[in-house]
Amino acid sequence: MEGTPHPIPRTVEEVFSDFKGRRSGLIKALTSDVEKFYQQCDPDKENLCLYGLPNETWEVNLPVEEVPPELPEPALGINFARDGMQEKDWLSLVAVHSDSWLLAVAFYFGARFGFGKNERKRLFQMINELPTIFEAVSGNVKQPKDQTATHNNSGKSKSSGKMQSRQPESQTKAIKVSAPPKEDYESGEEEEEDDEQGATCGACGESYGTDEFWICCDMCEKWFHGKCVKITPAKAEHIKQYKCPSCSGKRARV
Numbered sequence: 001m002e003g004t005p006h007p008i009p010r011t012v013e014e015v016f017s018d019f020k021g022r023r024s025g026l027i028k029a030l031t032s033d034v035e036k037f038y039q040q041c042d043p044d045k046e047n048l049c050l051y052g053l054p055n056e057t058w059e060v061n062l063p064v065e066e067v068p069p070e071l072p073e074p075a076l077g078i079n080f081a082r083d084g085m086q087e088k089d090w091l092s093l094v095a096v097h098s099d100s101w102l103l104a105v106a107f108y109f110g111a112r113f114g115f116g117k118n119e120r121k122r123l124f125q126m127i128n129e130l131p132t133i134f135e136a137v138s139g140n141v142k143q144p145k146d147q148t149a150t151h152n153n154s155g156k157s158k159s160s161g162k163m164q165s166r167q168p169e170s171q172t173k174a175i176k177v178s179a180p181p182k183e184d185y186e187s188g189e190e191e192e193e194d195d196e197q198g199a200t201c202g203a204c205g206e207s208y209g210t211d212e213f214w215i216c217c218d219m220c221e222k223w224f225h226g227k228c229v230k231i232t233p234a235k236a237e238h239i240k241q242y243k244c245p246s247c248s249g250k251r252a253r254v
């Protein structure tokens with residue numbers, strides 16, 4: 001979502017310059033401009049994305065309407081998770097998605113303009129010299145390992161990469177992530193539908209399987225496959241109150 005057209009990078013150096021500009025903008029959003037960024041990610045709004053621009057600025061905006069988009073799109077709906085996680089964890093999650101998006105954009109340009117094996121390797125090496133956005137936001141910038149440092153500091157290197165983040169005990173209790181019980185579906189309008197087959201996914205309609213991760217919406221009480229709503233068990237542990245895509249959309253239109 002770029003209002004002012006920017007020059008299209010065509011060489012390895014130009015793509016890397018574009019990468020650095022977008023990266024700087026994203027780091028600003030998640031560090032020095034974090035209060036402004038936090039306010040703009042209102043969960044009551046529609047699906048929002050964080051864009052880094054080549055001129056070292058950033059913006060929170062709706063995704064582009066054209067399909068397919070001109071460039072790879074960043075993670076969609078970052079605002080919906082804002083109030084369901086600790087701020088530090090939410091910012092780290094956005095940072096990880098931003099790192100993935102930057103690589104996607106850089107190598108999209110590489111593919112579009114026919115970068116060969118050596119050019120792609122050189123581009124990656126240039127990018128890899130910079131700390132990731134996640135490392136910049138979390139403060140866990142890992143130092144390059146050489147053989148001498150590995151032998152002398154092996155104990156320290158194992159613990160330096162772990163983020164120290166505490167979550168309240170009530171946080172994991174508020175989210176429903178266990179197997180969906182039939183009792184939840186044996187009342188009201190859903191009684192007839194689930195008498196024979198038990199719980200079904202509110203997204204794909206398939207029946208519950210014991211080997212699959214499920215999550216329940218705290219608003220409509222419907223159960224969903226984690227894969228259908230893009231929620232993993234690890235992510236669910238940080239969500240205080242889960243709202244399914246349908247409930248999130250309804251709230252956004254009010």
